[in-house]
Amino acid sequence: MEPAETKSQPPDEQVDLLSSLPSVRVQESYLLYQYQGFWYPPHFVQGIINCQQQFQPRENDIFLVTAPKSGTTWFRALLFALMNRKTHPPQSPHHPLLHKTPSGLLPLLEMVHPSEYDSAACNSLDSNNTRIFSTHMPLATLPKSITDNSSTSSNCKIVYLCRGIKDNFVSFFHFINNNNYLHSPISLEDAFELYCNGKFVIGPVWDQILGYWKESLESPHKVLFMKYEDMKIEPRIQLTRLARFLGNPFSPEEQNSGLIDQILSLCSFDNLSKLKVNNIQEPGVPVTSKSFFRNGVVGDAKNYLSADMVSRLDQITQEKFRDYNLSL
Ligand code: A3P
Numbered sequence: 001m002e003p004a005e006t007k008s009q010p011p012d013e014q015v016d017l018l019s020s021l022p023s024v025r026v027q028e029s030y031l032l033y034q035y036q037g038f039w040y041p042p043h044f045v046q047g048i049i050n051c052q053q054q055f056q057p058r059e060n061d062i063f064l065v066t067a068p069k070s071g072t073t074w075f076r077a078l079l080f081a082l083m084n085r086k087t088h089p090p091q092s093p094h095h096p097l098l099h100k101t102p103s104g105l106l107p108l109l110e111m112v113h114p115s116e117y118d119s120a121a122c123n124s125l126d127s128n129n130t131r132i133f134s135t136h137m138p139l140a141t142l143p144k145s146i147t148d149n150s151s152t153s154s155n156c157k158i159v160y161l162c163r164g165i166k167d168n169f170v171s172f173f174h175f176i177n178n179n180n181y182l183h184s185p186i187s188l189e190d191a192f193e194l195y196c197n198g199k200f201v202i203g204p205v206w207d208q209i210l211g212y213w214k215e216s217l218e219s220p221h222k223v224l225f226m227k228y229e230d231m232k233i234e235p236r237i238q239l240t241r242l243a244r245f246l247g248n249p250f251s252p253e254e255q256n257s258g259l260i261d262q263i264l265s266l267c268s269f270d271n272l273s274k275l276k277v278n279n280i281q282e283p284g285v286p287v288t289s290k291s292f293f294r295n296g297v298v299g300d301a302k303n304y305l306s307a308d309m310v311s312r313l314d315q316i317t318q319e320k321f322r323d324y325n326l327s328l
Contacts, residue, residue, distance in 0.1 A: 021033040022317060024055050025114040028183065044111075044136075047112075059154075060130045060156070061129060062133070062156070062159065063109070064159050065158055065160045067205045070228055071231070075161050077301050082263060087126070099133070104274070108135060110283050149219065157222065159226060162212075164298070164299075164328050165206070166204065171193070179288065196316060206320035209326075210320065213225055225236065227328070232291050235264050
């Protein structure tokens, strides 16, 4: 989720559109709208429609797709550092990640105004002019020009990142309450009920995950399916896998020079979370950059969820994924 004017009324031109969509009231002044099977805050809906109508992918574009609170910030940093390692060596004291937030470098496509698609991507351009975007859009909602294998965008790559469902929920719960999305904090129980029913930002999360999982099996050259936990457990292997998928593999010299570890260290939670740029509260923006760094611990959900909550989430996840050989 990105900084946005979530408390203000949607502009006039959105009202007709929004009123035609199913909605759910999370709190008095906070509604989510269902668009193409998924639930969004109002500003997302317009951004997605703009994107569907106006975004033109280029050959070699890269899209980092995530469900919110799955490690988007981490992978934005990793992708940027990986693809720009020649122009910006990870140990450079002037590395852009030391001075700009990961979301500033890799903007969320659906939050970018159509007139700024190109300029927003400028920050991420590597030496081959590859644009890198981040998005939360489900596969079926992505502009067809991105997913259509026969079009000029056929070389576009999609990196899909997901995270264990229980940690995803707990991370989300904290994020919402640590920012000014709602007028008053939502209780764990209320948030849990909405999440389980799929009525959460870009929910149902299981459906978003499954869309990309299936596509990664059908088009492995186009979609790489990654897990937050795997990157935690075996970061070198996963970063190497990512580099290879993006057609930018580490050379033997790079592997021997310690470059992989340098990228991982630059993008580590410890490093990024301490940087001044990631601890600034910008005036007028309801989301603090600090709130994108909580603790980054796998399994933290057990400290918040009751046994019943764990078992309910596990059950939903098993049911949703049972036929697809996927576990989270
Ligand atoms: P927790 O709330 O569990 O700590 P997103 O970037 O998609 O919004 O996800 C945020 C989650 O990723 C938060 O999880 C945050 O702490 C974690 N995170 C952020 N930067 C990270 C990093 N460099 N390494 C590992 N996890 C990170």
